[in-house]
Amino acid sequence: MSAQDVGPEDTWYEITDETTAPSPQVLIFPERVTRNIRSAIRSVGGAERLRPHVKTHKSRDVVRLHLDEGISKFKCSTLSEAVMLVDAGASDVLIAYQLVGPNQAMLCDMIRRFPGTGFACLVDNADTVTALEREAQKADVQVTVYIDLDVGMHRTGIVPDDDATELYRRIARSSVLIAGGLHAYDGHIHDSDLSQRRERAAEARLGATRMRDQLLAEGFPVPELVVGGTPTFPCHAAALEDGMSASPGTYPYFDWGYATNFPDLPFVGAAVLLARVISVPAPGRFTVDVGSKAIAADPVQPRGTILNLPEAEAGPQSEEHWVFTVSQENTPGVGEVMYIWPRHICPTIEHYNRVAVVSGDGRISAHWEVTARGRDGIAPT
Ligand SMILES: Cc1ncc(COP(=O)(O)O)c(C=O)c1O
Known part of the structure; x- marks a missing residue:
């Protein structure tokens, strides 16, 4: 499978225990x-x-x-x-x-x-x-x-x-x-x-x-x-x-950034954000709980793509909110899970103390610490 195959039709990112998974969080597929x-x-x-x-x-x-x-x-x-x-x-x-x-x-x-x-x-x-x-x-x-x-x-x-x-x-x-x-x-x-x-x-x-x-x-x-x-x-x-x-x-x-820019690379997405719709202010507009404190903010928008709603267009983002627009008939409801593939994964991970590990049956089976998050080295003795 190449990076190109990891498109919206492919549901590799979905987990089976969505209802008990808090958002936003990082899902890793080992x-x-x-x-x-x-x-x-x-x-x-x-x-x-x-x-x-x-x-x-x-x-x-x-x-x-x-x-x-x-x-x-x-x-x-x-x-x-x-x-x-x-x-x-x-x-x-x-x-x-x-x-x-x-x-x-x-x-x-x-x-x-x-x-x-x-x-x-x-x-x-x-x-x-x-x-x-x-x-x-x-x-x-x-x-x-x-x-x-x-x-x-x-x-x-x-x-x-x-x-x-x-x-x-x-x-x-x-x-x-x-x-x-x-x-x-x-x-x-x-x-x-x-x-x-x-x-x-x-x-x-x-x-x-x-x-x-x-x-x-x-x-x-x-x-x-x-x-x-x-x-x-x-x-x-x-x-x-x-x-x-x-x-x-x-x-x-x-x-998502590398997969889009470099389709020849032999790698596949293995990390996504699980997010939820927290508000639908108007038909065709919805807001998810991934602000600039939950996803890398260094790329220009769009800072990620919603894998299960790829037609949604990224709009303004504040620290804990991200507004998207989509057609009226495809507007998701409050509480719906959105799987966001970040454009830049490295600074995204830096926002989290731990990531959820998804096992082969689609369940969150463990958590991994983002061990070296932060800047503390070791003090000289
Ligand atoms: C010195 C150095 N080597 C290797 C890498 C890895 O590059 P990439 O993230 O494109 O794989 C980086 C990325 O910042 C880097 O700064």
């Missing part, structure tokens, strides 16, 4: 999550070629589903996510973020406290490298770092040129830092057309592979080159060489 994980592994040709980002689900349980499929390397953005990964049993954690200030000491502290887990972080400048060396010396640990390459997103990173190569050499020669490799995230590539996306992803990858090849030719170790997110996943999947990993994040849950 079989579909596992299907997405397996699709990702199949696409790259082996679990060792994946380093998934956990920022979408932030869940210990979803990490465990990955571990069950043989994936052991992960990427995260926050120290809370790193702690969650340790707790779930991940052995290799790349904090794909620039750690500065006291957060460097916190990383060193984690390295000391959890010797069974390999940690790494990103750097893109010499000052951060110097500061990290100082912290590592103070804590008497070695810190693995990857150079964050700017391959076109212009968010963080250093352009893969001579300066970047020199920075890598410096790290590789350091007594307290370990050169872990290169990180090339291409979150700026959003072409719907697969051939265009492929072309741009290949171009982004080229700068990184050239730099890696030069360093290898000089005898420096480059253990890993990490590339891409979910949109460019199929573009990189076929081009991964030994020592390269793909790092999609959204794919285990997937969302």
Whole structure:
């Protein structure tokens, strides 16, 4: 099944115990999550070629589903996510973020406290490298770092040129830092057309592979080159060489935005919001209990689609209300359940402390904590 098949006719999102399910809440379909994980592994040709980002689900349980499929390397953005990964049993954690200030000491502290887990972080400048060396010396640990390459997103990173190569050499020669490799995230590539996306992803990858090849030719170790997110996943999947990993994040849950923009992706929706109509102010107009505090508010409207009423048009949204319009004859009644597929699932999940897990018979059988929600890392000891 492809993302395209997950249309309104398909009722994968419906649960059988609707009447007792409070709203709004997130429903997760673990079989579909596992299907997405397996699709990702199949696409790259082996679990060792994946380093998934956990920022979408932030869940210990979803990490465990990955571990069950043989994936052991992960990427995260926050120290809370790193702690969650340790707790779930991940052995290799790349904090794909620039750690500065006291957060460097916190990383060193984690390295000391959890010797069974390999940690790494990103750097893109010499000052951060110097500061990290100082912290590592103070804590008497070695810190693995990857150079964050700017391959076109212009968010963080250093352009893969001579300066970047020199920075890598410096790290590789350091007594307290370990050169872990290169990180090339291409979150700026959003072409719907697969051939265009492929072309741009290949171009982004080229700068990184050239730099890696030069360093290898000089005898420096480059253990890993990490590339891409979910949109460019199929573009990189076929081009991964030994020592390269793909790092999609959204794919285990997937969302309406990616399914619509990138119909070639081999993933299916595995997370929806269960909502209810709370008011019908006029025929053809109804309001549901999903405001901007219950669904990601970063995309422009529509911020989601109602899977069981796809013709409904999204209108104004306030913090706890969302108004839709629809034809008079299709206007739902107060209390009716609406299944909303969010356009952007990652910040949607961030609104919830836990998600409901739907078993194969359509019942809510458990809840998963959104373990790494929030920003608390661990305090240095
Ligand atoms: C550094 C980094 N890597 C990977 C990802 C995963 O991207 P996606 O959510 O498109 O799968 C993200 C997403 O924000 C990211 O920032």
